[in-house]
Amino acid sequence: MISKERLAKHFSEMEKISTPNEKPGIFRLAFSDSDWQGREYLMSLMKDAGLSIRIDAFGNVIARREGRNPSLPAIMFGSHGDSVPAGGNYDGVLGVLASIEVMKSLDEENFQNEHPLEAVIFMCEESSRFGMAELGSRVMRGELSTDDLHSLKGKDGKSLYEVLKSRNLSPDNISEAVYNEPLKAFLEVHIEQGKVLEYEKTQIGVVTGIAAPTRLRVFLHGKADHSGATPMGMRSDALCASAEITLLVEKLASEQQNPPAVGTVGILNITPGVMNVIPGEAEMGIDIRSIDKDAKAKIVETLKKGIDIVCKKRDIEYEIKVISDETPVPLSAPMVDYLSSICEDEEVSYKRMPSGAGHDTMFWAPYAPAGMLFIPCKDGISHNAAEHAEMDDIFCVTKLLEKAVKKLSQENFKI
Structure with missing residues (x-):
């Protein structure tokens, strides 16, 4: 017993x-x-x-x-x-x-x-x-x-x-x-x-x-400029781009209901990290998970397209590295x-x-x-x-x- x-x-x-x-x-x-x-x-x-x-x-x-x-x-x-x-x-x-x-x-x-x-x-x-x-x-x-x-x-x-x-x-x-x-x-x-x-x-x-993760490192290359002297329409703000991408991760994962998925931005490193300087560089660590490989792959591909749109709009160069893609x-x-x-x-x-x-x-x-x-x-x-x-x-x-x-x-x- x-x-x-x-x-x-x-x-x-x-x-x-x-x-x-x-x-x-x-x-x-x-x-x-x-x-x-x-x-x-x-x-x-x-x-x-x-x-x-x-x-x-x-x-x-x-x-x-x-x-x-x-x-x-x-x-x-x-x-x-x-x-x-x-x-x-x-x-x-x-x-x-x-x-x-x-x-x-x-x-x-x-x-x-x-x-x-x-x-x-x-x-x-x-x-x-x-x-x-x-x-x-x-x-x-x-x-x-x-x-x-x-x-x-x-x-x-x-x-x-x-x-x-x-x-x-x-x-x-x-x-x-x-x-x-x-x-x-x-x-x-x-x-x-x-x-x-x-x-x-x-x-x-x-x-x-x-579930198994697909993990991405995203590197955003904007331009660090003076926060007071640079007009809003002339900025290449890597932090703002990363914010849009973070919300996109949340949106795509939330919309995937059956089967479900989750998306997390667990790493966000900003350079130079100074109060009066527009962030010129951002590094993101993104984790996408699902128990369905096709649903996960769909989110990842849509996210990559979304990153391209965000970065072109903000005049920011970017790199995406796939760290792991598990089944x-x-x-x-x-x-x-x-x-x-x-x-x-x-x-x-x-x-x-x-x-x-x-x-x-x-x-x-x-x-x-x-x-x-x-x-x-x-x-x-x-x-x-x-x-x-x-x-x-x-x-x-x-x-x-x-x-x-x-x-x-x-x-x-x-x-």
Whole structure:
């Protein structure tokens, strides 16, 4: 039986491991001492649940409950254990602790699963240390090479390769970490990291797809002139052009309703930044996201045309650099229906919704039927010391995960 008290205890222990004295927030930066201590604690819980553990060359932890028919494809579920600096105690670790609690409950019940079950701790999901996210899943899906491990470096100048070596892992054998065994399904539970569920007073989000960004750097080259001596009609004001472009980003994203999109100008650097000088240069960082690649592409192309119109009108030269253009990941429609039906059976309020943030699931969805369940987080706050999820919601989603896993673990059950 799923235990709310046990879950609460484990979250409390992880918080103690990861909270330095006099510093607010959680500090489990990937491969740091606190990340390693948290990982050791989580592995102790896996062993207590009767699971056999293997660790791959990157440090990903795969804990297995054997099935009555070991030749059947496994059901994998889990999440990541690392955090951003001064982050919260629910992002990532919720999915790990919920998975371990499901395994513990099955062990207590002496439940007979026909398919093998695997609970996973993915390493280095956050981009905080090496500038790239979901590294553990990328490795398991064969999307990182030894050369990549050398090129990815943290702010301390150490490469990911060196860091793995320092933890007695095997970066030279990274190809051996590729997960090639068949999977029946992949599941992940996570906090929403947004406000929708709390605002709509809904307990569970059934994720339909994971949005991916297109990120642009826009450089506007106007002319810096004296603010008092230059008439309004004779200016090439880079800041005013950037303001028009910012509003255009907002307009285009807001108008894209079905499927939805979001647009953000998160960087705006103005030069020279002096009170009495017209801004001559502006640098913008623009992030456009959707779970639909065509909708996202349409916004980006319309935005580029809009930037051209704004800049010609204001006599400003410009450059647009595409920093990244990632592909959104739709989740399995039958899996979405299946998880929705479980919510209905348990009389739990839910809504189908996209994920605006990236998750490990996006690397497993092309490999196996994949599903995600969200719970609300207070005020939509995440990656922050104020991040909070209610234990009632954690208990609820863990019970839903258990029910989903139990059905999937039977050979005659098909999605």
